[in-house]
Amino acid sequence: MDPVTDPLAPAPSRAKLYPSAPLVALDTLWFQVAGTLCNIACTHCFISSSPTNRSHGMLTLEEVRRRLSEAQALGVREYYFTGGEPFLNPEIFPILEETLVHGPVTVLTNGLLLTPDRCRRLKSLFDESEYSLDLRVSIDGYTAQANDSIRGTGTFDRILRGIRNLSEAGLNPVVTVTEACSDASTAAGRARFLEWMREIGLTRPRLKVLSLFRIGAEAGRLRAYESWETLRGRELTGVEAEALQCSSCRMVTSRGVYVCPILIDEPAAKMGDSLAETLRPFELAFSSCFTCHEYGVTCRT
Amino acid sequence: MSNLIAFFGGIYSNAHGLSAALKDARRRGVDAIHALGDFGGFGPHPDRVFPLLLDEGVECIQGNYEESLSSGAEDCHCGYTDPRDNHFAALSYAYTSEKTSFEWKRWMAGLPKTRRLEVGGRKVLLVHGSPRRINEFLWESTSPVSFLEKLLADADADVLVCTHTGLHWQRRLPSGRLVVNAGVLGRPANDGRTNVWYAVAEFGRDVRVEFVPVVFDTDRLAREMTDERLPDEFIETVRTGWWTTCLEILPAKERARGKH
Numbered sequence: 138m139d140p141v142t143d144p145l146a147p148a149p150s151r152a153k154l155y156p157s158a159p160l161v162a163l164d165t166l167w168f169q170v171a172g173t174l175c176n177i178a179c180t181h182c183f184i185s186s187s188p189t190n191r192s193h194g195m196l197t198l199e200e201v202r203r204r205l206s207e208a209q210a211l212g213v214r215e216y217y218f219t220g221g222e223p224f225l226n227p228e229i230f231p232i233l234e235e236t237l238v239h240g241p242v243t244v245l246t247n248g249l250l251l252t253p254d255r256c257r258r259l260k261s262l263f264d265e266s267e268y269s270l271d272l273r274v275s276i277d278g279y280t281a282q283a284n285d286s287i288r289g290t291g292t293f294d295r296i297l298r299g300i301r302n303l304s305e306a307g308l309n310p311v312v313t314v315t316e317a318c319s320d321a322s323t324a325a326g327r328a329r330f331l332e333w334m335r336e337i338g339l340t341r342p343r344l345k346v347l348s349l350f351r352i353g354a355e356a357g358r359l360r361a362y363e364s365w366e367t368l369r370g371r372e373l374t375g376v377e378a379e380a381l382q383c384s385s386c387r388m389v390t391s392r393g394v395y396v397c398p399i400l401i402d403e404p405a406a407k408m409g410d411s412l413a414e415t416l417r418p419f420e421l422a423f424s425s426c427f428t429c430h431e432y433g434v435t436c437r438t
Numbered sequence: 439m440s441n442l443i444a445f446f447g448g449i450y451s452n453a454h455g456l457s458a459a460l461k462d463a464r465r466r467g468v469d470a471i472h473a474l475g476d477f478g479g480f481g482p483h484p485d486r487v488f489p490l491l492l493d494e495g496v497e498c499i500q501g502n503y504e505e506s507l508s509s510g511a512e513d514c515h516c517g518y519t520d521p522r523d524n525h526f527a528a529l530s531y532a533y534t535s536e537k538t539s540f541e542w543k544r545w546m547a548g549l550p551k552t553r554r555l556e557v558g559g560r561k562v563l564l565v566h567g568s569p570r571r572i573n574e575f576l577w578e579s580t581s582p583v584s585f586l587e588k589l590l591a592d593a594d595a596d597v598l599v600c601t602h603t604g605l606h607w608q609r610r611l612p613s614g615r616l617v618v619n620a621g622v623l624g625r626p627a628n629d630g631r632t633n634v635w636y637a638v639a640e641f642g643r644d645v646r647v648e649f650v651p652v653v654f655d656t657d658r659l660a661r662e663m664t665d666e667r668l669p670d671e672f673i674e675t676v677r678t679g680w681w682t683t684c685l686e687i688l689p690a691k692e693r694a695r696g697k698h
Contacts, residue, residue, distance in 0.1 A: 162570070164585075212588025215580060240582035241689065263690070269579035271690040309694065324521065341698060343686065 155426075156373045157418040158381045164214040165382070165437055166204070166412075167398045169390035170196050170232065171220030176249055177289045179277075180358045181317045183350040183425075184402055186221045193221075193401060194391035198228045198235065204389050205239050207412045215241045217437070219398060224250035230258060237266040243438055245313070248274040248299030249292065256306035263308060271438060272310040273345065274300055278318045279333040287317055297337060304338050311343040311438055317358075321346045348434045350399055350425045362424035373421075373430070381426075382435045387415050398436045399425045441558060442466065445637045446473040447601030448501060450624020451481030451534065453490060455634045458654040459623050460494050466638060472553070474601040475501020475566040477546075478534040479514065480624055481659065482666040488542050500549045501566040501602065502573040507535055508547035517573040520686035527684070529669055554595075558641040563595035567602040576600050576619055578607035579691035590615045597645060599637070604628070604684070605692060606635045606649045618647050626679040628696040632656045633679075 172194045178187035208216075216236050223229055223244050236242050251274070263270045274296065278284040281293035288296075303310050312334060320326025327344065334342035349355055351362045378384060388395040393407045396419045400406035403423060408415035421430070428434055444463040449456050463471055473496050478484035491498060500508075502515045514531040518524050551572060555562040568574035569589060586609060590598055597616045605628065606621025621627060621635035633651040640646045660676045671682040680697040681688075688696070 209584040212585050214582065214585040240585065241580040263694075267579070268582055269577075269689040269691040307694075309690070327521065341685075341693070343693075 154369050155420050155422045156368055156371055156378065157420050158373075158378045158384045159418045160387075160416050161379050161384045163208070163211050163385065163387060163412065163416065165217060165386040166208050166213045166215075167217045167219060167386060167388040167436075168196055168201060168204070168232075169193050169220065169388060169398075169401060170201070170218045170223050170229065171225045172196075172391055173401075174221040174225055175247070176222050176225060177247060177292060179247075179288050179354065181277075181287055181315060181349060181355040183353040183355055183399060185353040190221075195226050196232075196389070196391060198231050200389075200391070201232050202235060204412070205236060209239060211412060211416070213240065215243070215437075217243045217245065217398075219245040222247055222250065224255065230262075233259075233262055233270070237262060237268055237270060239268075241269040241271070243271040243273060245273045245275070246299075247288070247292075248276070248296040251299030251302050253302050253306070256302040256308065259303070260306040260308055272303060272308060273313050273438060274303070274310045275313045275315075276300075277314060278320075279330060283318060301338060309339065309341055309343065311345050312339070313345045313347060315347045316349050345438060347436075348428055348432045350428055352399075352425060353402065362427075366424045366427045368421045368427050368430060371430075377430065380433065381421075381429055382437065383419050383421075383426075383429075386437075387412060397429075399429075441641045442468045443555075443557065443639050443641070444468045444471040445564070445599050445618070445620040445639065446471065446496070446623055447606070447620040447636065448476035448479070448604065448622040448624045449473065449487050450476060450479045450622065451484045451487055452624045452634065452654075452659060453481075453483065453486040454654045454659050455623040455652055456487060456490050459634075459636050459650075459652045460490065460496075462650060462652060463636070463638070464494075468638060471496045472564055472599075473498045474564060474599065474620060475499050475549075475572075476503045476601065476622075476624070477501070478507070478538055479503050479530045480668075480672055482662040482668060484534050484538045485542060488545065497553065498549050499553050499564055499566060500546060500551050500572070503531075503534070504546035504549060505551070505572055506531070507538055508543050515573050516684075517567075517575065518684065518687050523684050523686050526669060526671065530672070533666070533668065557597075558645075560596040560641060560645065561594060562597040562599065563590075563593055564599050566600065568600060569593035569595070569598065573602065575603050575687065576617070577603050577689050577692055578605065578609070578619070580689045581609065581617070583609070583611055586617050587611050587613055587615065590617070597639075599639075604681075606637065608637075608647050608649075616645055616647070621649060623652065625675055625681070628681040628692075629679060630697065631679045632676065 173186045173190040175186035277287040284293040314321045553564040608618045620637040
């Protein structure tokens with residue numbers, strides 16, 4: 138007899154509080170390549186990266202190589218590198234070179250270490266690879282005042298220099314801005330931002346706006362999540378669940394494989410030590426999951 | 439079963455490019471012609487494309503445009519993520535939806551979303567975007583070998599033929615499988631040349647794929663687009679061979695090859 142329609146059947150021992158997202162296919166593999174180590178400490182960082190935060194460690198070339206071999210067996214499509222600041226990793230260039238043999242790569246950087254020499258090396262990698270290499274540089278406004286209040290005094294000018302170095306080397310980065318820059322989420326603000334990017338020499342400006350996650354440092358900057366901001370009790374359609382980035386991504390850190398790039402400070406979001414162990418649904422029990430669902434967030438470009 | 443097969447990617451209402459491609463394919467003596475969807479969009483007078491396809495016995499599958507038009511969807515489901523790209527996609531879809539007659543919308547509703555062929559002992563799968571999604575973009579620089587191997591193994595295909603991105607390419611996989619993006623007949627390949635492209639595959643001991651440049655009357659197409667008040671940005675692309683829209687979806691490598 139079907140237990141659901143049997144009035145005498147015992148109630149399930151644990152009601153399902155949260156919906157789940159299936160892993161449809163592991164398309165996008167993230168690497169926390171610099172751990173949580175960063176050369177700045179942005180006040181909105183959802184994993185509180187800083188010059189002293191070593192809760193996740195650097196990944197070595199050897200570790201990345203091992204993950205790439207797991208990833209290839211699973212048919213991964215693309216690779217993303219983030220931190221912390223990826224260019225703090227002393228092996229970042231051999232890591233990028235090796236990864237580009239296997240697929241397209243995107244690096245998320247704060248731009249502070251993008252010297253002319255590094256930019257030229259990146260351009261060589263770009264030219265020599267069969268697959269795409271993309272750079273994403275974060276900034277928090279088109280004035281020093283707006284940006285530096287979040288990313289630290291003097292960072293605006295240094296980020297600008299990094300962007301120009303990339304541009305002069307022949308690379309066209311995506312400029313990433315969070316909604317902490319209040320202009321970014323409106324059409325007029327977006328147009329102003331694109332105009333500013335043209336003014337600084339990016340003739341073909343590419344802009345990505347990211348939602349804020351009210352965890353880590355950000356919880357103390359504006360506010361933390363409120364109790365209603367969860368997916369508790371919600372039912373997602375198949376299409377809604379598959380639209381979430383966790384239905385097609387996983388994140389590798391020095392401590393194991395996590396569901397996505399956002400939740401690496403949540404022990405319950407670690408899904409295993411090998412990629413193969415993480416090919417299963419994930420229960421969307423975190424307030425950040427609410428943000429992803431509600432605002433259609435993806436960390437991909 | 440036939441051995442020389444032509445594959446037409448998105449036509450985007452370019453009846454002139456389609457006519458030229460049909461003529462070229464017949465001159466080559468192809469045994470069959472397959473069109474991979476997106477017959478409308480971008481160009482003028484969408485209804486002029488369908489009789490050409492039917493008269494020539496072209497086998498058709500749906501693209502995201504046909505799926506959307508025939509189901510009364512609000513947009514083309516092209517899969518763009520950028521507001522500017524979406525703005526132009528919406529203009530294109532609204533025009534095409536208004537100008538496509540009900541009979542043709544009903545016809546496209548009956549088209550399959552994929553087609554399987556058996557040619558020379560090979561399993562050939564025809565799709566618009568990818569075997570997984572009608573609007574998935576398979577770009578050359580973001581479709582690595584191990585990803586494609588899994589995609590074709592899961593789909594039980596030796597050869598995959600797709601379109602949707604607007605740019606043609608092929609990749610032979612270590613297993614012997616082959617992926618062909620046939621390009622499109624609807625707009626140039628963002629290389630500063632105004633011709634469009636289709637693919638011809640010869641299935642012999644090996645599968646040999648040739649990408650064929652198709653020259654057509656671009657002035658006439660541009661004039662018709664002007665008369666229909668289609669966006670100047672689209673007309674500029676027809677006249678110059680450089681894309682002016684749908685740019686943000688391009689991977690870094692493909693974007694760097696273009697002008698905008």
